[in-house]
Amino acid sequence: MKGIVFTEFLEMVEETFGLETVDYIIYKSDLKSKGVYTSVGTYDFFEMLSLISNLSEKVNIPVNDLIYAYGLYFFSVLHKNHSNIMDLYETPFDMISSIENHIHIEVRKLYPGAELPTFKIIKKDDDFIELIYYSDRGLYMFAKALMEKTFEHFNKQANIEFELLKDNGSEVRFLITQKNGES
Incomplete structure (x- = not known):
């Protein structure tokens, strides 16, 4: 790590x-x-x-509450150090759906050898995204916090639900619905 x-x-x-x-x-x-x-x-x-x-x-x-709190904190670190990457996106869904194909590529350039989770998009439309988080580390609450802060960054609100597909948190389904008409 x-x-x-x-x-x-x-x-x-x-x-x-x-x-x-x-x-x-x-x-x-x-x-x-x-x-x-x-x-x-x-x-x-x-x-x-x-x-x-x-x-x-x-x-x-509880450990998961601390991991979640750290994710909220870490978003400000990412924003401070990498706002140029965040500025490339117009919506929170654009940014979240670009984790694998852009953001993690940039992270690996900055931090060679970084072991990052994998996010697989299952379904996406204008106000909904379903994705699967994969990581042996099971830090899905960290990921959830980063997603919440992403919506906040774009002055949007969302409902983020998750379902543990494996009890150890190494595989988690996220269902994210943007709240329409709110900013």
Whole structure:
């Protein structure tokens, strides 16, 4: 997993819960990296799981809720660092449906070796998209948060439902309906 995901996660934890909590989860996680990350480095995904699990235990918030909160936070990081990519799209559906064929290609140019989820579009029309999320990491709540922020970015609202196709969250169906007439 790319280091930017770790560095920004620890930034979010510090902003939300304080530096003492960052120190606690790093110490409690007994990380091979010792919690020292660079944005371009590559680190074991199990370190992220350990950090999130220990944060969940410390602040008494479920892991999936923390992953979702991190997705909301991470969208601002993406927007700040890659608004040029976002500016290429006119609608949230344009952007979401371009994840595989454009956005992830650009991410891999910036972060060689990045292991990204796969999104397969099943059905799409003007105000609805059905897609399947595939990832062994099961961070579908992170993806859901990014999708919600995408609609917010375009001043649109949507109803985003999901169904776990595999219990571990490695395969999830998303049904996204844009709310018409609202901005």
